Amino acid sequence: MVVLPCRAGxxxxxxxxxxxxxxxDFAVTFDLxxxxxxxxxxxxxxxxxxxxRTNYVTRELARLGEVIEPEVVKESFRVLSDEITAxxxxxxxxxFEEWISILIDRLVPGLEKRVGSDEILNMAQLIDQTFIxxxxxxxxxxxxxxxxxxxxxxxxxxxxNTGLTSPQMYCKWFDQLGVHDDFSFLAxxxxxxVAKPDAKIFEVTLNxxxxxxxxxxxVGDNLHTDVGGAAAVGMSTVWVRGGTNxxxxxxxxxxxxxxxxxxxxxxxxxxxxSF
Numbered sequence: 536m537v538v539l540p541c542r543a544g545x546x547x548x549x550x551x552x553x554x555x556x557x558x559x560d561f562a563v564t565f566d567l568x569x570x571x572x573x574x575x576x577x578x579x580x581x582x583x584x585x586x587x588r589t590n591y592v593t594r595e596l597a598r599l600g601e602v603i604e605p606e607v608v609k610e611s612f613r614v615l616s617d618e619i620t621a622x623x624x625x626x627x628x629x630x631f632e633e634w635i636s637i638l639i640d641r642l643v644p645g646l647e648k649r650v651g652s653d654e655i656l657n658m659a660q661l662i663d664q665t666f667i668x669x670x671x672x673x674x675x676x677x678x679x680x681x682x683x684x685x686x687x688x689x690x691x692x693x694x695x696n697t698g699l700t701s702p703q704m705y706c707k708w709f710d711q712l713g714v715h716d717d718f719s720f721l722a723x724x725x726x727x728x729v730a731k732p733d734a735k736i737f738e739v740t741l742n743x744x745x746x747x748x749x750x751x752x753x754v755g756d757n758l759h760t761d762v763g764g765a766a767a768v769g770m771s772t773v774w775v776r777g778g779t780n781x782x783x784x785x786x787x788x789x790x791x792x793x794x795x796x797x798x799x800x801x802x803x804x805x806x807x808x809s810f
Contacts, residue, residue: 536575538692559602559749560745560746560747560750561688561689561690561750561752561754561800561807562645562689562690562691562692562741562744562746562748562750562751562802563684563689563690563692563751563752563753563754564691564693564694564737564740564744564751564752564753564754564757564765564770565606565689565691565692565693565694565753565754565796566694566695566696566731566753566754566755566756566757566761566775567695567697567705568671568695568696568697568756568779569756569757569775569778569779570754570755570756570761570778570796570797571671571673571674572671572673572674573671573672573674574671574672575671575672580616580670581671583669584605584665584666584668584669585612585613585691586609587663587668587669588662588663588665588699589605589608589609589612590605590633591658591661591662591665592608592638592639592642592658592661592662593605593608595603595654595657595658595661596608596643598641599646599650599654601642601643601646603642603643604758606643607642611638611641611642612638613636614698615634615637615641615699615783616698616699617719618743619634619699620698622730623724623730623731623760624759624760624781624782624783624784626730626731626732626733626735626736626764627729627730627733628696628724628725628727628728629724629725629728630725630726630728630732631659631663631697631699631700631701631702631726632656632659632701634698634699634725635658635659635662635699635729636653636655638699639655639658640801645764646681646716649765653746654695656795659701663700663701663703663704664698664704666704666705666708667704667707667708667770670708673712673714674795674796674797676797677714677796678712678713678714678795680796680799680800681714681717682717683799683800684799684800684803685693685717687800687803687804687807689803690719690720690744690746691717691718691719691808692718692719692720692722692740692743692744692751693718693720693721693722693729694722694724694736694737694740694753695721695722695723695724696724696730696731696753696760697724698725699723702721702723702725702726703708704722705721705723719743719744720740720743720744722736722739722740722743724736727739730760730767731755731760731761731764732759732760732761732763732764732766732767734768736764737753737764737765737768737770738768741768741770748768748769748770749769749770749771750804750810751765751770751771752770752771752772752773752790753765753770753772753773753775754772754773754799755772755773755775755778755780756774756775756776756777756778757778757779757781758781758784758785758787758789759781759783759784759785760773761774762774762780762787762789763784763785764786766787767787771790771791771806772787772789772790773789773790773791773792773793773799773802774789774791774792774793775793775794775795775796776792776793776794777780777794790805790806791805791806
């Protein structure tokens with residue numbers, strides 16, 4: 536098995552492995568948030584994680600001689616997160632480290648020039664580690680679903696719109712959960728600098744999996760970014776009901792509708808039977 540690096544941004548040197556697609560020619564790609572993982576408190580964003588990020592950044596800015604009220608830092612995180620999410624609806628994103636630089640520059644304009652990029656790297660790493668300190672919850676039974684799909688000879692991919700957590704941290708967490716090796720390819724919007732529903736992130740994933748669009752099935756909770764985006768490149772689609780409501784309406788009808796990815800083995804059997 537050939538192992539490829541999961542490309543990090545310019546301020547990160549960590550690597551995470553992504554498996555090269557093998558001879559199987561069918562794939563199921565999953566959305567991440569509100570499809571496979573959920574916040575423990577039921578919110579769209581973890582308040583515990585946001586408080587931890589606020590505390591880290593406030594402390595580090597103070598160490599650098601910049602006293603910023605925690606509420607100001609917390610609000611900056613909220614505003615930036617909202618901007619990232621809004622951009623996703625139109626296929627826009629930037630790399631993880633760029634978002635962190637934007638955040639710090641808004642709080643203290645010109646700080647990076649004054650203190651150097653290593654200090655910004657330090658804050659980025661502290662922000663990033665809060666994901667592991669206050670992680671979301673992987674839906675119980677996900678591992679079994681993955682094993683069943685792999686047992687059917689289907690490759691598994693991930694296409695995720697992400698924000699203030701790096702691709703490397705997701706890979707680390709997946710490894711801790713024991714699911715990283717189930718993925719044949721991982722695509723994160725804040726690594727690719729493009730988000731669903733833009734065709735590019737789907738095409739990158741299909742190329743990485745070595746699978747034609749008509750032999751790929753995408754699963755996600757967002758009718759606009761997941762169902763609409765996947766259908767536009769010729770993929771079959773599964774909508775997980777009860778997830779994210781995008782302000783951008785979609786007129787695309789999903790091929791399958793489910794309430795949980797635990798239903799996917801049955802769906803995949805029906806889908807494969809159509810070929």
